[in-house]
Amino acid sequence: MDVLYEDERIIVVDKPHFLATMPRGMWYRQTALIRLRERLGEPDITPAHRLDRMTAGVLVFVRDPACRGAYQMLFQNRQAVKIYECLAPCRPISCPRFGTIIQVEPPRPFPLLRRSHIVKERGVLAAFETPGLVNAETLIERGDLILPPTDGKWRAESESGFLSPESGPYSPKVGSRSEGQLIYRYTLHPRTGRTHQLRVHMNALGLPIVGDDFYPCIQARRYDDFSQPLQLVARVLRFTDPVTGQEREFVSRQPLLI
Template sequence: MASPLPVRDGVGATRLHVPLTGEWPTVSAYMVARFFHLDAERLLVRFDRGEIVARDGSPLRRDTPLGAEEFVWYYREPPVERDIPFEVQLRHQDRDLVVVDKPHFLPTTPGGKFLQNSALVRLRNLLGIPELTPIHRLDRATAGLLMFSARPDTRGAYQLMFENRKVQKVYEAVSDRPSNWSPEVFPLVYRNHIVKHRGEVRVQVDDSREPNAETLIEVLSSDEHVVHTLLRPHSGKMHQLRVHLASLGLGIRNDGFYPTLLPEEPDDFSRPLQLLARELHFTDPLSGEARMFVSGLRLQDAPSGA
């Protein structure tokens, strides 16, 4: 459903579904109840200013009755953001695709306390392409290659590649070397069943079910302190690589989720998660040509010479 409001400062308008019936006499009353944590009068003033609009772009009033509109659009009020002092690095741009190196700590898309500090908004503002849309995602803690669609007309073809697992992804990770380190077992393919329960920040492993996550793990190098691995995921489950390495006693350095969930703390920019999306390989769905992109980033804790 197309938004009646244009992209503003790199950020698209938010769409809200409004019930057609209910206990609220007006759309504004529903929104005051829905966003109970916000100041009610401040929200109502936004109706007075014409900032909340219907599908045709016409502004809604405070007294617009419930049921008049099923969807409304508005711009989120920008949060007070802590600046993330790392830049997105452009690696490729053509008519259809933009490929970048996303730094650690920067989310792929706006959300929560991050708006301008997201790869999508930064790139829209930098490149002047309001239609720019990510084709896949990287966790905020993960750095590396991220691909965006520059044109709606060809976006579906590239999204379908990822949905059908036609893109080969290669990652690197650095882990603390365990005391019982046995390099002879590598390379190996690790499989398990990963489940994400609603409301939980971590995924769970269910050993009673057939595997749904698979990763080929190879050792690139090691020293007396760390192990540097190359990871080729066959599936794309949430936190898959972090879970698989932690299950092998090779939890990724600076991971606050696996194997142990640590208390949430402010970002320490000197200690990024040592996980990097290093390569993307695929056959271009438009030209049929083989394409490969390689990250220009390096994990800071990788052994010297790696």
């Protein structure tokens, strides 16, 4: 768990997949909070917000108890800008059962604004959408098309051509591409913060995030099975520091893998 930034008030870490933010259920020692407290010997460290155990990315902790409320309210009042990245299928958008889809730049399918009412009941693993007043909004952008490997390396196809981040231009004549193998990189801008919001919204569009073991259906996995991480990363976090007034921006280096 790399530290992206720290001062006398906050510590910003780059949380990996499969690491819970706080102790819950069987997870105590193997959580970001306990690891950080033990590593630094600071028992007063507290998270300013949370990420799901399956979601990687930028996570802020408060080390000064006097500043705890200021940073936590920053997130509770939705004053922080969060940008996520995920991998999901390349397929036509499905019409969700509840909520709405608004095309931001019609007739282009993306970007789109997904709005719905999400409910998460205590004791139930998955959240779900129901009729009702909108309490969840996500702006979704579609990025590069990810091509299946021909030599052990996955590559991204952008609008300007076939690109390989590791080895330069890619020739589409090499290998074959079937629809079942193709995925896109999506950028997600949550405007609200409901539990599992991004996962629920992507699944409702018929685009479940790669590696999601809750949506569209719950898959039983061993607690120590780390072979299929959820391909969702809290990539960028921006906010105005409530104590100093400085503009902060932190970027996760956690990779999206196939």
